[in-house]
Amino acid sequence: MDFITNSTIIPVPKVYETRHVQTERCKEFCIVMEYISGKPLNKTWNDLDEGQKTTICLQVNGYLAQLRELTGDQIMATDGGALK
Structure with missing residues (x-):
């Protein structure tokens, strides 16, 4: 997400921390990030008029x-380190 933030004007939440969590069943990866308030698009889409839907579609197309x-200059882990 930092790469997208630094390379585009796409709004993305700020990442505070990344961590690996080992559970009994598997090793999981967690991202702790900024909370963005609002309603999910899939919950509001049917309430929007055609103009609003067009605006959103154009915005997503731009993103x-x-x-x-x-393009990246290297392949790396999400924390910027080497892949394991």
Whole structure:
């Protein structure tokens, strides 16, 4: 997410911490991040008018276009370290 924040104008939550958690069943990865208030789009979509839906679609299209343009100079773990 830091890469996206530093490389685009896509709004993403701030990451506070990443950690690995070992449970009895598996090893899990957790991201502790900023809470963004609001309603999920899937809960409000049917209440929006066509103009609002078009605006959102154009916004998402712009975000996807930015993501398609990204290139990295290396492959790394989410914390910026080496892959294990």
